Amino acid sequence: MPTDDGGAMPSSPDLEQLMMRYQKADPDASAVLVELLSPQLYRFFASQMGSRADAEDMLQDAWLRIHRVRHTYRPCEPVLPWVYAIARCVRVDSYRKRHRIASRELAADVLPEHPAPRDEPCDLPAFDELVAELPQSQREVLTLLKVNGLSIEEVARATSSTVGAVKQKAHRAYERLRTLLQHMPVAQQARRGATQ
Amino acid sequence: MTCHEMDGVISLRSGTSGFPPEAAKHVAGCERCRRLVRVLDQRPEGLTPSPGRLKQIQTAMVEDLRPVRPLAPARVFLFAFVIVFLTVVAVGYLRIGADGWGALRASQKIVVFATLATAAALLAVSMVRQMVPGSKHTVSPTLLPVGILVLLMIVMAVIFQSREESAFVSNGLMCLRSGLAYAIPGTFLFWLLLRRGAILSPRLVGTTAGAFAGLIGLTVLEVHCPNLNRYHILVWHLGVILISALGGLAFGAAVEYIGQSRTNRIR
Numbered sequence: 001m002p003t004d005d006g007g008a009m010p011s012s013p014d015l016e017q018l019m020m021r022y023q024k025a026d027p028d029a030s031a032v033l034v035e036l037l038s039p040q041l042y043r044f045f046a047s048q049m050g051s052r053a054d055a056e057d058m059l060q061d062a063w064l065r066i067h068r069v070r071h072t073y074r075p076c077e078p079v080l081p082w083v084y085a086i087a088r089c090v091r092v093d094s095y096r097k098r099h100r101i102a103s104r105e106l107a108a109d110v111l112p113e114h115p116a117p118r119d120e121p122c123d124l125p126a127f128d129e130l131v132a133e134l135p136q137s138q139r140e141v142l143t144l145l146k147v148n149g150l151s152i153e154e155v156a157r158a159t160s161s162t163v164g165a166v167k168q169k170a171h172r173a174y175e176r177l178r179t180l181l182q183h184m185p186v187a188q189q190a191r192r193g194a195t196q
Numbered sequence: 197m198t199c200h201e202m203d204g205v206i207s208l209r210s211g212t213s214g215f216p217p218e219a220a221k222h223v224a225g226c227e228r229c230r231r232l233v234r235v236l237d238q239r240p241e242g243l244t245p246s247p248g249r250l251k252q253i254q255t256a257m258v259e260d261l262r263p264v265r266p267l268a269p270a271r272v273f274l275f276a277f278v279i280v281f282l283t284v285v286a287v288g289y290l291r292i293g294a295d296g297w298g299a300l301r302a303s304q305k306i307v308v309f310a311t312l313a314t315a316a317a318l319l320a321v322s323m324v325r326q327m328v329p330g331s332k333h334t335v336s337p338t339l340l341p342v343g344i345l346v347l348l349m350i351v352m353a354v355i356f357q358s359r360e361e362s363a364f365v366s367n368g369l370m371c372l373r374s375g376l377a378y379a380i381p382g383t384f385l386f387w388l389l390l391r392r393g394a395i396l397s398p399r400l401v402g403t404t405a406g407a408f409a410g411l412i413g414l415t416v417l418e419v420h421c422p423n424l425n426r427y428h429i430l431v432w433h434l435g436v437i438l439i440s441a442l443g444g445l446a447f448g449a450a451v452e453y454i455g456q457s458r459t460n461r462i463r
Contacts, residue, residue, distance in 0.1 A: 023263065023266060025264075027258045027261055030254065031258070034250060034253055035254075038250055038253070039245065042244065043243050046243050052243075056246065059245055059249070060253055067256075069393075069394035070264055071267055072328050072329060072393050072394040073328075074267060075266060077330070078330070081330030083330070085330040086396065092397075127235055127236070127238040145207055156332070160338075160397075162333060165336060167207065171200070171203045174203045175203075177232055178199070178231070181228070181231045
């Protein structure tokens with residue numbers, strides 16, 4: 001699994017050991033789990049919500065919920081689908097809550113942050129910009145597959161879905177991205193022209 | 197290799213590792229796939245949570261750290277759900293009798309009760325899996341209650357025939373009331389078991405539990421009711437599942453709303 005600092009995630013058995021120690025109230029195991037899994041969870045939230053402040057709040061909510069339901073992790077089961085299923089639920093709840101609040105307010109005080117522009121010149125749009133064009137269910141599958149590095153089966157487990165449904169969503173997402181990329185240079189040129 | 201086949205390779209590929217030779221050849225020759233792969237290979241930069249927030253999370257978790265016993269194996273809960281189902285059906289049989297059983301032909305008994313048993317098994321397995329986040333689902337839990345209702349409608353429509361019925365509504369209301377009288381306690385007992393797990397989506401869990409409890413009501417009615425009119429069964433017997441599932445959905449939505457309000461107050 002990729003990590004932000006370029007390091008490798010511990011293997012699955014290591015995470016399982018840590019989870020079992022966490023269930024036995026080992027404070028070191030809980031601290032290590034937070035350190036290991038938080039960057040990827042944060043990236044999962046930030047990719048889909050756009051705002052870094054919201055992503056941090058959701059990260060905290062996710063860990064609170066993980067802590068509350070830690071007894072539901074069964075030893076020898078994969079840890080990542082369990083964690084991401086909870087994270088996904090936090091994201092959905094947060095989206096609903098924000099939607100409710102937004103529908104009551106006339107204007108938003110804070111605009112969502114957009115991903116920072118990259119320094120290196122590139123003829124392709126950033127991953128986040130492009131994925132933002134996809135429907136939510138496809139965006140979620142693509143983020144879990146390509147950003148969080150989960151396998152198709154792990155994504156199916158995390159999203160309470162079937163392997164076939166995940167493959168279908170991924171295929172549709174790739175097709176949509178190919179089409180978007182075909183038309184993108186024109187759009188980018190137009191955008192550059194507008195900013196000059 | 198086609199672009200469609202390439203999708204499977206892209207999904208299976210981890211990180212920025214290389215492609216198998218055939219896929220690499222396709223990428224080299226296909227502009228659309230090359231651009232897609234380049235976008236997907238972009239690594240996110242500078243997106244990490246603040247150390248202060250991580251420390252806050254770690255401290256909060258350690259303060260409330262107590263040993264917990266992992267949830268009992270899935271088979272224990274499966275057994276418990278089946279026991280609740282059979283017990284409530286048995287109570288229904290003892291209280292209101294089994295006139296319907298005698299009215300059914302052997303072939304109808306086999307088809308009706310085999311379908312009910314299959315539906316009950318599928319819903320019980322789905323509920324057990326919904327108690328544990330990240331469980332493997334062979335059938336989408338969202339589609340399952342709807343699929344089971346449709347399956348039952350088709351089976352009932354095929355094996356029963358339409359007959360003249362003078363008091364369609366009054367007879368039907370009696371059946372509906374009897375079915376719901378067993379479905380409601382069933383829902384309550386299922387909810388007590390479900391609470392031991394992690395209910396991530398109370399609406400979905402509520403709908404599944406409601407549909408399962410509705411299946412209890414339907415089973416009691418199939419054992420009890422001698423009215424074999426197709427429309428009576430489709431409207432009033434299957435109506436128990438529909439109402440029970442909608443009740444479960446409403447209950448789940450209420451639980452979700454209360455949970456969110458409580459979380460907001462804590463903040």
